[in-house]
Amino acid sequence: MPDIRQSIQIDAPAVKVYPLVNSGEGFSKWWAEDVVLRPDGVDLGFFNRATVYSVHLVRSALVETEWLCDSGQEWKGTRLRFHLNETKGQTQLRFMHAGWEADTDYFVSCTTTWGALMFRIKAAAEGKPSVALFSKTGWAL
Amino acid sequence: MPDPSEGKYQLSIRRRMPATREAVFEAWTDPHGLREWMCPGDAVSAEAKLDLRVGGSYRIVMKSKTHDYVHTGVYQVVDPPSKLVFTWTREEDESPTLVTVEFFAHGDESELVLTHERFENADVMKRYEGGWGTIAEKFAAYLAKLVSTTVARSKTK
Numbered sequence: 001m002p003d004i005r006q007s008i009q010i011d012a013p014a015v016k017v018y019p020l021v022n023s024g025e026g027f028s029k030w031w032a033e034d035v036v037l038r039p040d041g042v043d044l045g046f047f048n049r050a051t052v053y054s055v056h057l058v059r060s061a062l063v064e065t066e067w068l069c070d071s072g073q074e075w076k077g078t079r080l081r082f083h084l085n086e087t088k089g090q091t092q093l094r095f096m097h098a099g100w101e102a103d104t105d106y107f108v109s110c111t112t113t114w115g116a117l118m119f120r121i122k123a124a125a126e127g128k129p130s131v132a133l134f135s136k137t138g139w140a141l
Numbered sequence: 142m143p144d145p146s147e148g149k150y151q152l153s154i155r156r157r158m159p160a161t162r163e164a165v166f167e168a169w170t171d172p173h174g175l176r177e178w179m180c181p182g183d184a185v186s187a188e189a190k191l192d193l194r195v196g197g198s199y200r201i202v203m204k205s206k207t208h209d210y211v212h213t214g215v216y217q218v219v220d221p222p223s224k225l226v227f228t229w230t231r232e233e234d235e236s237p238t239l240v241t242v243e244f245f246a247h248g249d250e251s252e253l254v255l256t257h258e259r260f261e262n263a264d265v266m267k268r269y270e271g272g273w274g275t276i277a278e279k280f281a282a283y284l285a286k287l288v289s290t291t292v293a294r295s296k297t298k
Contacts, residue, residue: 018159018285023278037274039154060157060250062285062292086289 004097004111008118012125014086021082022065030120032134046134150266151258156277160284162244162251166222178279181272
């Protein structure tokens with residue numbers, strides 16, 4: 001099964017990155033504006049909720065956060081892993097969207113999107129101006 | 142959801158936490174640390190006095206820029222590191238409710254399960270569901286900072 005992989009160096013300690021990738025509040029700062037906390041996870045809404053991804057935490061350590069995707073035609077059953085390796089106040093974020101069933105066009109487009117999202121995480125963690133890539137209705141480009 | 146046996150409402154949230162359940166229990170009951178994470182909605186800080194024993198009382202004040210939200214209650218179960226049960230009364234609310242916090246071990250992580258019951262009103266219950274969700278996320282970030290500090294200290298020894 002194919003995986004999406006990304007890596008980016010962030011000029012901030014891991015504790016600054018962690019809440020961005022480990023919480024719905026964090027997601028709202030770089031991924032999607034429409035975030036709703038559920039009792040056991042997070043819902044992210046896209047394009048007026050035409051698409052909703054539900055995720056829940058299965059690993060929550062400082063070094064690695066992993067979310068399991070509970071919905072989405074190609075996302076259900078896939079996993080979002082954020083691995084944080086801090087050295088001298090800087091953090092290497094290694095991301096993997098693992099467990100895709102097939103190398104589809106959507107898989108490839110998501111690869112592009114995740115690349116853009118990595119730069120939003122970096123900006124948010126470094127305290128630079130940044131908003132979620134997705135507004136409630138579309139792209140916030 | 143409605144509880145047909147009592148005709149009242151309850152909520153339950155669960156969340157993975159980045160520390161052992163012993164560390165999570167200790168942090169949950171630390172009044173100094175609590176000021177950083179017991180901050181739902183527009184609250185920016187909190188103050189707490191905790192008499193952590195069965196029959197002991199607590200007072201938590203969640204502070205926003207314009208208002209203090211005062212909560213009081215009495216501990217009914219104190220069972221470190223696995224369980225806390227306490228009554229919960231917000232100053233403006235009429236009836237006390239009941240909160241159970243359970244801590245489950247998952248290796249170097251843990252899971253926190255919080256059940257809040259005896260709500261008279263479904264809208265109030267939903268409001269608390271969002272509030273506790275926010276608190277749980279902030280608590281996880283607070284724990285991550287504690288873990289980071291512990292790791293840094295161990296490296297300097």
